[in-house]
Amino acid sequence: MPSRLPNGSPAGIPGRPASSVEERLRARILERLDELGWPAPGELAVERPRDPAHGDWSSNVALALAKPLRRAPRAIAEELARAWQPEPGLVDSVEVAGPGFVNFRLRPDVYASALRKLLLDPDAYLRSDAGRGSSVIVEFVSSNPTGPLHIGHGRNAALGDAVASLLEAAGWSVTREYYFNDAGNQMETLGRSLQARYSQLLDPSTSFPEGGYEGEYLVRIAEELRAELGDGLIDASDPAASLPFFQARAAAVMVESIRADLEVFGVRFDSWFNESCLYQEGLVERALERLRDRGAVYESQGAVWFRSSAYGDSDDRVLVKSSGHPTYFLPDVAYHMDKHERGFARAVNVWGADHHGYVPRMQAAMAALGYEPDWLHCIVYQAVTLLEGGEAVKLSTRKARFVTLRELVQEVGAAVARYFLLMRRADTHLNFDLDVARAQSDENPVYYVQYAHARSQSVFTRLLAAGAHDARDTEPGRLAGANLERLILPREGDLLKLLAEFPDLVREAAVAREPHRVAGFLERLAKEFHIWYHEVRILGEDVELMRARLALARGVQIAVRRGLGLLGISAPEAM
């Protein structure tokens, strides 16, 4: 995954959409440097300046070349601007400003043709080639089925799914996988807890195990069990004999319930992976052997250790306890080895902040196994605080006072829940304000974006209702043929430029694995759309102008729908 893209070949820089305006301008700049006999700078910034007075696009090329050329940046910029040949295709004017910025204004038809491409084939328009078709496995949620999913799992699910979608848009072949720890002693505790709940139905004085899962959901499962199979599930002379049954039952019910919760949330996995398979197929032992072969393992005090400190971790880690049982870590290494052996070119994990300490040891294991340093990427997200009435609602699986993901979705809807969980950077703490999420008002940013989509739809509906046009006149393919030169208002230019940024934004968000950038873009786009909508009348007597404006509205609508789609959020045609 190139986080930094090579500047070498003007013809086609890998990873950038070939059709993107930024890409074309970047290529053109590099051509000019080549003509002048100047080197390409190591890092070339081409970006949209905040201040429109600085042009459509701006580059730091002269500043970056100041050192290698040993000349003043301003002089370099001026020479570059002078050498710029008049050209029909892309650049309209070049200016030098400030300490040596080179500012470009592009020909309007550049943006018009970008809109046409968006209308004709949105998939192709948005698709970049950063992934080049190679495969990546995105593992997320992977919560142990000891209780219902809560809002923290929701952040994980929303992030993992959105990152997966972004990677797909960036040209990766993506597998979404859920890793299910069905072999650990948490599952045993779960079984014991269920068994105790069942016993309590028969004899309320039965004690509940220390550290058990106290949630109400286990009482319900116990009641179902009793209704279904009666009172005789526990042999009084040998209570332990029934434990595996309760464990299996509890696990099966919980997994199904998690799957259903995720379904309601709009998240589906391609694959569910059971930890127990790793043991059954001997992968755990093989992982240990592989580490041993590489000289990364030693024994001490009756335990087997991984020399992780030799691979960047702060301490060595136990793989096999002196009891002879593996730690949690060893099967996890085996699991990642399995991902690698399944042929994935990259792996992405989505982990809660409470696991951030495991990143160095897992990376150490990957290094010891000889994998590329960036084969595994861990996205670590910070905690979610649920606020209601200005107060934090405490979350705790064990103590059972919490709002489940399912309740949250029922309360505010999947769209709002997902948007709120994705609109902030993963590495900041997230305050999820239930009161704002519940509000169907201008407090709620989701509706602002969705409204842009619904609002443009209503224009098409209105047009058709008037009777003079048929449905084909509102089709994107048809509208691509509109005379877009009629879009001469500054607002229309702003919208067109914003739409032209979209492909690069999607690629950058994918490469950085940061879905919140998409949310930010959608809010900007919706804002520009609403301003424009307020300023102009789309439907009117001048049919040519109307068609141009319909094309723009359609382009915005498609971009909003695609962007929301990347976040796993619906784009309603009416609200």
Place this chain on the structure above:
RNA sequence: GCGCCCGUAGCUCAGAUGGAUAGAGCGACAGCCUCCGGAGCUGUAGGCCAGAGGUUCGAAUCCUCUCGGGCGCACCA
């Protein structure tokens, strides 16, 4: 004690690979519906980017330290 994340407007947060005068939403205040959806639009106020040094043409951004907040430091998972 050590490690990771965070500290930007009253609140919640963006600020891309260091770039030009620090941004948005909400809240507050003042406005806009004979007009395609007012879940909208316009304007005003609000900042020593936690603090102190350093690197450089240039720092909210990189480095060091201090102070705050969160999380993690198991032969648990």
